Structure formats: C-alpha cells, structure tokens
Amino acid sequence: xxxxxxxxxxxxxxxxxxxxxxxxxxxxxxxxxxxxxxxxxxxxxxxxxxxxxxxxxxxxxxxxxxxxxxxxxxxxxxxxxxxxxxxxxxxxxxxxxxxxxxxxxxxxxxxxxxxxxxxxxxxxxxxxxxxxxxxxxxxxxxxxxxxxxxxxxxxxxxxxxxxxxxxxxxxxxxxxxxxxxxxxxxxxxxxxxxxxxxxxxxxxxxxxxxxxxxxxxxxxxxxxxxxxxxxxxxxxxxxxxxxxxxxxxxxxxxxxxx
Numbered sequence: 001x002x003x004x005x006x007x008x009x010x011x012x013x014x015x016x017x018x019x020x021x022x023x024x025x026x027x028x029x030x031x032x033x034x035x036x037x038x039x040x041x042x043x044x045x046x047x048x049x050x051x052x053x054x055x056x057x058x059x060x061x062x063x064x065x066x067x068x069x070x071x072x073x074x075x076x077x078x079x080x081x082x083x084x085x086x087x088x089x090x091x092x093x094x095x096x097x098x099x100x101x102x103x104x105x106x107x108x109x110x111x112x113x114x115x116x117x118x119x120x121x122x123x124x125x126x127x128x129x130x131x132x133x134x135x136x137x138x139x140x141x142x143x144x145x146x147x148x149x150x151x152x153x154x155x156x157x158x159x160x161x162x163x164x165x166x167x168x169x170x171x172x173x174x175x176x177x178x179x180x181x182x183x184x185x186x187x188x189x190x191x192x193x194x195x196x197x198x199x200x201x202x203x204x205x206x207x208x209x210x211x212x213x214x215x216x217x218x219x220x221x222x223x224x225x226x227x228x229x230x231x232x233x234x235x236x237x238x239x240x241x242x243x244x245x246x247x248x249x250x251x252x253x254x255x256x257x258x
Contacts (some may be wrong), residue, residue: 016178016196018185019211022118023147027211028096031143032074034198035100035206039077039107047200048240049250052079054167057237058136059084061165067134071157073121074140078104084136085114092132096120121144125153132157135164141220142169142212148223154212155227158258164229166254170236171217173248191215220254229256 041047062070062084065130072081075093077100085091090113095101101118109116135158144150154164170190175181180194191213198210224231236249 002250016180016194018183019193019195022193022195024096027143027145029040029197030198030208030210031095031097032099034210035077035097036205037198037207038100039079039103041200042077042079049200052240053237053251054138055080055083057167058138058165061136061163061255062086062089062134065134067132067163067165069130070134070136071132073135073137073142073154074167075104075116076094076100077183078116078140080136081114082108082110085111086240089134090114091110092117092130094119094121094124114145115133120158121153122149125156128157130157131159131162133159133162136167139169140165141166142215143210144213147213147215147219148226151223151227151229155229155258161256162258164254164256164258167237168220168252168254169212170249171215171220173250175214176248177246186214187213190214191219217252224254224256229258231255232257 012019023115027183042050053093058080063131066088068089070084070089070091072091072093075081075095078093081091083094083103093104093114093116098118101116104116108114135154137154141147158164175186175188178196180186186192193211193213195209195211198208221231233255235253236250237253239246239250
C-alpha cells in the first residue's frame with residue numbers, strides 16, 4: 001500500500017478509488033461536471049501537457065497528412081477541434097457530454113467549416129453516412145467503457161486510406177504518475193475502472209471526479225488490430241520539460257491507417 005509520504009513525493013496527489021459498479025451514464029455525467037473547469041484551465045494556460053505536448057502532436061499530424069474532412073472523436077469543449085482547423089479542411093467534433101458540446105458550440109463553432117455534435121462515436125458511426133479522411137482521438141480511449149466498439153466505430157467513419165491519430169495516457173507509467181501503482185487493488189494486467197479527482201498539476205481542482213480505465217498496453221494494440229486498422233507509427237511522449245521533469249513517458253501516440 002502506498003504511504004502518505006510516498007504520495008506527497010509523487011507528481012500527483014489525488015484521491016482515487018477502484019470503481020466496481022458504473023455505466024456509460026456515470027462516465028458522461030462526470031465529464032459534464034468537469035467541462036467548465038476543463039476549459040478554464042486550458043484558457044488560463046495551466047494545462048501544459050495539453051498545450052505543450054498533446055495539442056502540438058495532433059496539429060503536426062494534421063499538417064503532415066493534410067486531411068480535408070476531419071472528425072475529432074471525444075472533442076470535449078472543442079478547443080483542440082478549433083486549433084487544428086485550417087483553411088483547407090473542415091471538422092466535425094463529437095462528444096457525449098451535453099455540457100461540453102454546448103460550450104464548444106457557443107465558443108468555437110465560429111465558421112461553417114466546424115460543427116459540434118452531441119453524440120458518442122458508436123451512435124454517430126451508425127446513424128451518419130459521412131466518411132472522413134482524417135480522425136483525431138485525443139485522450140479518449142482511457143475514458144470509454146467498450147474499447148473495441150469505440151475503435152470499430154472510429155474505423156467505420158474513416159474512408160479507405162483514411163488516417164487516424166490516437167493519444168492515450170501511457171499505460172505502463174501512468175499508474176505511477178497518478179499514484180495508485182502500489183494500491184492493493186491495482187494489477188497492471190487487469191482492466192480497472194478508477195474514479196479520481198480531475199486536476200491538472202499546478203492548477204486548482206475542477207471540483208469533479210471522472211472515471212478512467214487502466215488497461216495494459218496489449219489491450220490497446222490488440223483492440224486496434226481487431227478493427228482492421230493498421231498501426232503505422234507508435235511514439236512515446238514525455239510531459240512538458242521532457243525527460244528532465246518526467247523520467248518516464250506520460251503519453252503514447254498511435255497513428256493508424258484504414
């Protein structure tokens with residue numbers, strides 16, 4: 001069991017627990033509660049991992065492949081969707097959080113080339129015939145209940161030859177950064193749902209708890225393979241400041257093609 005002293009030495013000092021009973025509505029409700037605070041820490045410049053690492057990674061992907069029709073899956077409050085919009089492309093952002101989508105529409109739906117839709121990707125992929133040549137899923141897959149179905153839905157909305165970028169918390173090292181690696185209930189090889197305070201380092205608490213999943217790396221790779229998507233690139237990312245600040249990678253980037 002991790003001691004209080006050890007937790008205080010870690011990068012994060014959150015309260016957390018292993019969640020045994022929950023459903024999709026619980027996950028969405030939690031993100032509804034976190035949405036306004038999430039936008040606040042981004043606009044205040046406090047989420048350096050997002051602003052300095054994840055956003056540039058997704059932007060570079062768009063610049064490299066220059067897709068014309070892009071879908072941002074799990075777009076949240078829409079900040080990233082707006083930032084990767086160019087004069088040459090159009091974007092659709094989808095997210096099941098009504099609060100997040102309302103914020104996105106009011107703040108970032110500022111041209112005819114960007115639209116936000118309140119839907120999970122599973123429902124959207126079955127009800128919409130539109131296909132995209134680019135897909136971004138930033139920090140989404142740790143928060144979904146059915147990993148395989150979500151990835152299958154992402155594959156479904158891509159046109160043949162379409163490119164996708166997925167960013168996730170690094171499953172090998174995130175339990176250490178987050179502070180639950182030594183909890184009695186934790187096992188790297190198991191899929192575990194974890195409820196914790198949603199906070200950004202050096203930022204105020206958002207006053208909301210969210211549910212995320214620990215899954216071993218092989219679960220992500222095997223799930224992607226099962227959909228027919230081909231992994232073309234895999235990269236590990238450190239946090240802001242690189243390896244001097246974060247000795248192990250915090251995030252993982254997976255690029256795929258249909």
